[in-house]
Amino acid sequence: MSLTRTTQITVGAGGSALPLGARTSIATVCLSGTLGDKLDAIAYAGFDGVEIFEPDLIAAPGRPAELARATADRGLSIDLYQPFRDLDSQDPDRFRRNLIRLERKFSVMDDLGCDLLLVCSSPLASAACDDGLLTEQLATAAQLAAARGKRLAYEALAWGHHVNDYRHAAAIVAAVDNPALGTCLDSFHILSRGADPSGIADLPGDSIFFLQLADAPRMAMDLLQWSRHHRCLPGQGNFDLVSFTDHVLAAGYRGPWSLEVFSDVFRHADPVRTASDAHRSLRYLAELVGAGHPESSETAVSQGVGASGEERRPVTGGVVSIRVAAGPTSAPQLGEVLGPLGFDLSGVDSSTGLQLYRDAELAVVVDPTVGTVWTSPGAPTDMPTIAQIGLRSAEPGAWAARAAKFDVPVASIAAPGPSSRPEAAVEVVRLDVTDSLAIDLRPALSAGSWQRHFDLVPREPAAVASLYTGVDHIGIGMGPADWEAAMLLLRSVFGMSVEEGLDVPDAVGTMRSQALTSATESGEPIRLVASLVPSRLDGHGPLRRRGGLTHAAFACDDIVATARACRSRGLITLPIPENYYDDLRARFDLGADRIDALRRYDILYDADEIGGEFFHFFTPTIADDLFFEVVCRRGGYRGYGEVNSPVRVAAALAFDA
Amino acid sequence: MSLTRTTQITVGAGGSALPLGARTSIATVCLSGTLGDKLDAIAYAGFDGVEIFEPDLIAAPGRPAELARATADRGLSIDLYQPFRDLDSQDPDRFRRNLIRLERKFSVMDDLGCDLLLVCSSPLASAACDDGLLTEQLATAAQLAAARGKRLAYEALAWGHHVNDYRHAAAIVAAVDNPALGTCLDSFHILSRGADPSGIADLPGDSIFFLQLADAPRMAMDLLQWSRHHRCLPGQGNFDLVSFTDHVLAAGYRGPWSLEVFSDVFRHADPVRTASDAHRSLRYLAELVGAGHPESSETAVSQGVGASGEERRPVTGGVVSIRVAAGPTSAPQLGEVLGPLGFDLSGVDSSTGLQLYRDAELAVVVDPTVGTVWTSPGAPTDMPTIAQIGLRSAEPGAWAARAAKFDVPVASIAAPGPSSRPEAAVEVVRLDVTDSLAIDLRPALSAGSWQRHFDLVPREPAAVASLYTGVDHIGIGMGPADWEAAMLLLRSVFGMSVEEGLDVPDAVGTMRSQALTSATESGEPIRLVASLVPSRLDGHGPLRRRGGLTHAAFACDDIVATARACRSRGLITLPIPENYYDDLRARFDLGADRIDALRRYDILYDADEIGGEFFHFFTPTIADDLFFEVVCRRGGYRGYGEVNSPVRVAAALAFDA
Known part of the structure; x- marks a missing residue:
């Protein structure tokens, strides 16, 4: 792979590029290179924050506290640490060990200065398979998190064993009823299954802790393979991310719009080019989402482009x-x-x-x-x-x-x-x-x-x-x-x-x-x-x-x-x-x-x-x-x-x- | 794509390379290039015959009779013409038009000097959806075929709408009970679905008109996509083709072993190299199959290699x-x-x-x-x-x-x-x-x-x-x-x-x-x-x-x-x-x-x-x-x-x- 920057890009002017003053964020897993390469590219492209993908941290020479400084030096916040897998379990001893693992990750997050951890629903057959046990275990984890000043964003993986739908995840979160536990909504996990995203608008806005956006080309394939290899940026695939994001905003979510794109192409592409396209893709999405939101269309107009889709496209x-x-x-x-x-x-x-x-x-x-x-x-x-x-x-x-x-x-x-x-x-x-x-x-x-x-x-x-x-x-x-x-x-x-x-x-x-x-x-x-x-x-x-x-x-x-x-x-x-x-x-x-x-x-x-x-x-x-x-x-x-x-x-x- | 022959290969000595004197064959769709390129490569690699893939014929400048001569000149027989799709239909008018199409293809086969046509089960929602109608329509087609001196090899596509299992196809063939109708067994369509191939051994040997072999790597993906893009040659994937072929031989099948491999790689690879590997793959399979068949192990021994798997591999x-x-x-x-x-x-x-x-x-x-x-x-x-x-x-x-x-x-x-x-x-x-x-x-x-x-x-x-x-x-x-x-x-x-x-x-x-x-x-x-x-x-x-x-x-x-x-x-x-x-x-x-x-x-x-x-x-x-x-x-x-x-x-x- 060439390290040459193939494209010289003018970073967008200051101020939020997104409606409602939302911040832009991106997971480090989206890009190729060392963690340092990734942070450089993300900052250069104009993002406000990052999700730290744990394998990137584990493979990096810098300690978490050094990473926190390096991130801050680049003007980036650490919005999420992810992922924490396979928390719940039918095996009490396994669950007990998972809590120890969780505590150790909280210590890493202390050093990172990050308070939000992504917890995925488990794809294992040994996962908690009834809502009662799952609620109990997530409640335990949420109490631990609260005690450590942390919050958990629970996400339904599309191929989760017991929980694979955002509505199910939201119901468990509601049952736990602890302010340290919310949901993470990932467009891929929801739209790849053909789930109706309109229910998102009915969720309590403050229970949505994080928004992850990814597009994908329509493919007839196994969900996990599709997700791990063929995601792409908004505007590069076939998902209706405009309606999806509209529903999330309608629920009252005002957190970062973050990209989480696993792509075999981006994994060996120039990270500077990918990061710049990534930032561009959020602005493109914002423009289309803005069309339906009077508040946000002002942003669009202030950028010299009309609010309606027709006006926006030069004929x-x-x-x-x-x-x-x-x-x-x-x-x-x-x-x-x-x-x-x-x-x-x-x-x-x-x-x-x-x-x-x-x-x-x-x-x-x-x-x-x-x-x-x-x-x-x-x-x-x-x-x-x-x-x-x-x-x-x-x-x-x-x-x-x-x-x-x-x-x-x-x-x-x-x-x-x-x-x-x-x-x-x-x-x-x-x-x-x-x-x-x-x-x-x-x-x-x-x-x-x-x-x-x-x-x-x-x-x-x-x-x-x-x-x-x-x-x-x-x-x-x-x-x-x-x-x-x-x-x-x-x-x-x-x-x-x-x-x-x-x-x-x-x-x-x-x-x-x-x-x-x-x-x-x-x-x-x-x-x-x-x-x-x-x-x-x-x-x-x-x-x-x-x-x-x-x-x-x-x-x-x-x-x-x-x-x-x-x-x-x-x-x-x-x-x-x-x-x-x-x-x-x-x-x-x-x-x-x-x-x-x-x-x-x-x-x-x-x-x-x-x-x-x-x-x-x-x-x-x-x-x-x-x-x-x-x-x-x-x-x-x-x-x-x-x-x-x-x-x-x-x-x-x-x-x- | 380079037209340079990257590998110079010595063609195997005369005589059948397969057990029981079986002939080797390959579908033209396996290779890249013009139909002429394909036939050259197939003959050069030492095959006995070919399946003519219809789109290759349609796109070729030579008329069917010329192709028949060109094939014979290269010492190749035409073992199968394929595929004939979507024969049966719930719509009688559509079925009537399909029979006209069938008759026209028989005329092409007359010129080709080929008497065997592959008929796939239909993936369409409008396909005949009860066994009675399907049997009736296949009986009509078989009568037409018999009158024209042709035979139909009915194949269950893995993604067929009503028929997608070889046992179902064989049952329909048995119900029609016309010597002009038999089955085509394709290892991909059978093994990709995880169907038990042992039932093949119980089929009447003379009802198996044709054997198509393909391997594939294990992939979690849509069957049609997997089939169309990722098949490979025996010995290149993860299917158990040895047991599969053993069952086919046990049923009494003595026709050609033919390769039908749709592969994005081979579609742009040198056809000479692919054809040579293809012939090699059949000999490799034959060696393993031969180990279980006393009759065929003689062939193996005559080639200087012992019959048992252990002896065959240099330690x-x-x-x-x-x-x-x-x-x-x-x-x-x-x-x-x-x-x-x-x-x-x-x-x-x-x-x-x-x-x-x-x-x-x-x-x-x-x-x-x-x-x-x-x-x-x-x-x-x-x-x-x-x-x-x-x-x-x-x-x-x-x-x-x-x-x-x-x-x-x-x-x-x-x-x-x-x-x-x-x-x-x-x-x-x-x-x-x-x-x-x-x-x-x-x-x-x-x-x-x-x-x-x-x-x-x-x-x-x-x-x-x-x-x-x-x-x-x-x-x-x-x-x-x-x-x-x-x-x-x-x-x-x-x-x-x-x-x-x-x-x-x-x-x-x-x-x-x-x-x-x-x-x-x-x-x-x-x-x-x-x-x-x-x-x-x-x-x-x-x-x-x-x-x-x-x-x-x-x-x-x-x-x-x-x-x-x-x-x-x-x-x-x-x-x-x-x-x-x-x-x-x-x-x-x-x-x-x-x-x-x-x-x-x-x-x-x-x-x-x-x-x-x-x-x-x-x-x-x-x-x-x-x-x-x-x-x-x-x-x-x-x-x-x-x-x-x-x-x-x-x-x-x-x-x-």
Whole structure:
């Protein structure tokens, strides 16, 4: 693992980032490295406090009192010491020894200057299995705690043997009725089981001692495995943490919002990057929670962002341009494909060498100077990559405000000024989707502004008629180390929503595919399909995948007419096997004529349960990576023809062979 | 993915490799690449036949008749076409359309020249949900099949809606009573549910149309996800495939043994390597199955290997030497640690430069010329790696025979001849555990033979007394691409057994740890702990892990005395935090004196449920990778102190900082 700080992050300004003045906290187990590394990263990211994860303390060279000083020196409070496992037991002798263990941990907490201990419900078969015994044992522990000036936050583990539901834990706490005993509410343990969180709002607020937040992708797997390996930060998974947190606030809880995320990814990621994303994730959650709370929406407004969800998200008119970093070897190949697709070379920027390909509305800008080089066993090769996506925006300033709010580095911001030409009134932002996931807010090269940048090649009017209604979606690859951070960025700054993910197996591997969408003024959403490339078998460098990965899909109204037009311009469509059409005929009630038309133009087909239909064809891959797709949606089809993806990959391999 | 064939494999000699003359087969879905790549690899590995996985056919450019020719040209039969999903339905109209789909697939099979179709039980809620309707619909399908000269192999998917158990599927097949309908038995679907496979032996042999074999690691997860992503080859997982296959043979099944392995790893691995391992896995299984079948043991004997499990595994006297590829920068550091550990520099091989460190019985050979270089952001660095393990063997020829049996490349074999010196009567083999997993059968540099290779440095007699009773275990890292192949190699050729795997989270990531053991003459097993390093964050090159990964652990009878002796020789033990001992005191009933002795010598402790105890201390890591460990086992403790592993890693990070 690199110790280099990959991202330089501006720490948020002072004052609470959360509603109702709540404090931010994070468990040390969320991060990689030594305890010192973790505390540095947590402080640097702007957190107010930490939960000390006991194994981190045990493995650290510093004594608890030294840790207390180190934490205070960094401006952090110690909000919780955790976990204390398997307290209760059917075996009285075991319980007696557990109390001795508890007393010893109280001594550690004395030195730490921390008064709150997390006590988990026991997953052991030997746990106290009736409420009476459990209440009695927790009451004993609470008395011990009170005598030592400590408090116990009892948490229902999702896989607890007797207690695995927050309502059960709360009932035991109520029965004990000792102010030294309360509950800890952990979103994972509650939402992973599908428990209804609305009951939280009815709990006495002062009985909720602590709030732990974690998101997770929906996975069909054992709860413990899911919890220990695949948690993620709020805004990176599929849990409804907004409602969850709303219920906790409604109960009257005013303590820290603390993150407890066990993640195999974060365990070997740069702790500074993880901690910064973690703090960002709490601010993202706070913004959404705030929308429903009049008190807290003031906070949101004071940060320059409106309270309602609609106002908060800068509305765009969709994708207007794509910039491809092609490099000198791929740029000519791109031109050979873009021309037949209907994008003529319309200008070259004399200062930068950028090549502008355009149809009436859309621009593809090819950069022949900068490509992504990957080194194969043979010679280095240029790999064309979609480096930027141009989005039309009526209020580009709002993008900058959002980027600032979430401490996302912005390369530069060009404010629209009085010198803007009329066509620049529609400003455009560029989302850089390559390595750094930074945001570049310089005006993009849009159809409305390219005259300023390019020496235009005049075209015949007929040629300017667009074949496409817009960009249907953009496909990009990401590595495991970037996946979570990208999801949070796209959701927080760009207001995108995630769909359920999908695993797609094909001839070169299994790829996790995750669609994200964002509403636009035109009604047609911006769609991004992120693909998780499981490992970089080629070592460091750009993500690539044999058969192609990165792509731009253009939308049209008549797939056959569009394919015919492209063919007449010389396009070679990716050849689709005859066997595919035999199978289509077996699977669908499509007439022979229709199938024949599809076959003639190498068009693939899908249909959904509600009668929606999807038609698409592909170009061969360029430099073994980038390809273009033309799609046509009918009847509200919402997918991406994923079922055809293995066919495309195999066809691309066969074409390249 | 590289298309380079990483392993050159000698294809097995003619004749069936399986008992009872059974044929070997494999589903195309097991491999990556185009259908052509897959068939090439399957033929090259020596299989007799294939299952054609329909999506592979659909995505292939060749028509079914061409595929039939291509398959025949490679000497392969097409044993099965699969899968046909969702045949039965509560909706009569849907069932009618499914029959049309079935007829179309029969036409494809006509062209393929294949008469057997796999029909899966349906996972849909709309599936036929009573046995009467299901029997009726399968009877109709069987009549259609018979009329077309086809047969249907009905398989109970583990997640089938109405039928998910092989006994239920067999009962339906019996009720239909049509010779065109039989069952397909898939070990994954049966064993993943924990179903008792002994009932298979009671099925009519001629009703079992097909046998699909897959192993899998034990995982607590959703059956479908487990099945689709984590199957592996026989001998790579935790299923008891020997009993399973025994039951199938007992029923009278004499058809192909076919592999159907859905694996995310194999989906992006070299298909030639996977296919060769696949064929090897069937031969490994056949050897174990054969042990229980007098008929088939003849096959085993004719291959030069005895029928009983005991005879088959070459017995060794344990580990006698370790060769460390250190390179010029790490070699001196190794010497600085080995000396205090009790291994004196006892000789240098004048021709190779190899350095021999030895105590009375054990040898550590340091190669200062060959190291594993990894390139950090700064300068290239030597990384010391355990390159070979020397095993004492009374019959080294048997190792060579087993390597040959499983087509494992052997670098060279030195037969013990009349010129052998007396001390060489104990021959030694070397297991190369680095990149290629090849086996090197040249005599290793053992305590008994080093005089031939080294100019010995005379030592004082006192210094020759050994501190250690032997090598307790060796720890090595493997990447995901090598893991399955290594498991199969270690189990088949070296006769090792796997324990349950374990996930160990620590300060630099989560690591899968898998112990393998092998019995020896002395009773103390050879133990190997393989660690799966999840991704090569440093790109290509050797696997490494901050805090150390590769290690050799020496066994002793008195941990405190050994630590004291090493200290007196100048050893710096890896400093263990005070906090660790505070926690030990809280967790265990260890007296203050005992804990104090542990603390003084940086000894870590573990105990198991049955009173077994484990004591161990560590050296700091050398060049951020290799370390040594000294361990003491008491009372039958079988683990490796995994609970202390995060403490060691954090301590190593702190020591290096």
